[in-house]
Amino acid sequence: xxxxxxxxxxxxxxxxxxxxxxxxxxxxxxxxxxxxxxxxxxxxxxxxxxxxxxxxxxxxxxxxxxxxxxxxxxxxxxxxxxxxxxxxxxxxxxxxxxxxxxxxxx
Amino acid sequence: xxxxxxxxxxxxxxxxxxxxxxxxxxxxxxxxxxxxxxxxxxxxxxxxxxxxxxxxxxxxxxxxxxxxxxxxxxxxxxxxxxxxxxxxxxxxxxxxxxxxxxxxxxxxxxxxxxxx
Numbered sequence: 421x422x423x424x425x426x427x428x429x430x431x432x433x434x435x436x437x438x439x440x441x442x443x444x445x446x447x448x449x450x451x452x453x454x455x456x457x458x459x460x461x462x463x464x465x466x467x468x469x470x471x472x473x474x475x476x477x478x479x480x481x482x483x484x485x486x487x488x489x490x491x492x493x494x495x496x497x498x499x500x501x502x503x504x505x506x507x508x509x510x511x512x513x514x515x516x517x518x519x520x521x522x523x524x525x526x
Numbered sequence: 527x528x529x530x531x532x533x534x535x536x537x538x539x540x541x542x543x544x545x546x547x548x549x550x551x552x553x554x555x556x557x558x559x560x561x562x563x564x565x566x567x568x569x570x571x572x573x574x575x576x577x578x579x580x581x582x583x584x585x586x587x588x589x590x591x592x593x594x595x596x597x598x599x600x601x602x603x604x605x606x607x608x609x610x611x612x613x614x615x616x617x618x619x620x621x622x623x624x625x626x627x628x629x630x631x632x633x634x635x636x637x638x639x640x641x642x
């Protein structure tokens with residue numbers, strides 16, 4: 421199985437901050453990497469697909485980059501509604517999620 | 527409205543089985559694979575398997591092979607997931623989601639509690 425490791429596991433930031441979350445795969449997954457946002461009690465929401473393509477309707481302050489085994493999700497200027505948990509997911513060989521990064525208000 | 531609506535919460539005893547349903551609407555049911563993902567309380571997301579609604583073909587995560595069965599009824603655009611031999615550590619919210627490489631539409635989740 422392909423393992424996905426996110427860092428950090430939690431992060432405290434303020435509104436307006438620029439935030440970066442990283443995700444590392446245990447092997448080359450090309451660009452088969454997606455990012456999701458999950459708020460408490462809600463289903464995950466797709467943000468970024470194919471490592472860098474913004475899902476329709478997602479604000480442009482979200483961006484993704486990377487290929488191979490190393491990926492990043494960046495939020496350029498945090499808004500109040502962005503405080504949530506973020507998961508990466510590989511779809512190169514079946515599917516595996518990272519353990520999540522909880523983004524909290526500082 | 528494009529959506530996936532799941533069946534309601536269940537409470538089961540250890541050793542029992544549960545079936546969770548997921549009704550799709552607003553799109554052509556057979557055009558997208560259906561995945562099942564679970565989330566134990568306070569934990570992360572775990573992919574369980576997918577089904578091709580067109581052919582009925584399935585792929586399961588190794589951990590769930592033999593204990594989980596995915597089926598569908600195309601006449602009512604509904605997918606089903608059965609989990610057998612439930613254990614307390616199967617207590618989780620179970621989600622259906624559609625997609626191939628990415629999951630762009632999710633159900634609201636179904637809480638399954640396994641307790642004696």
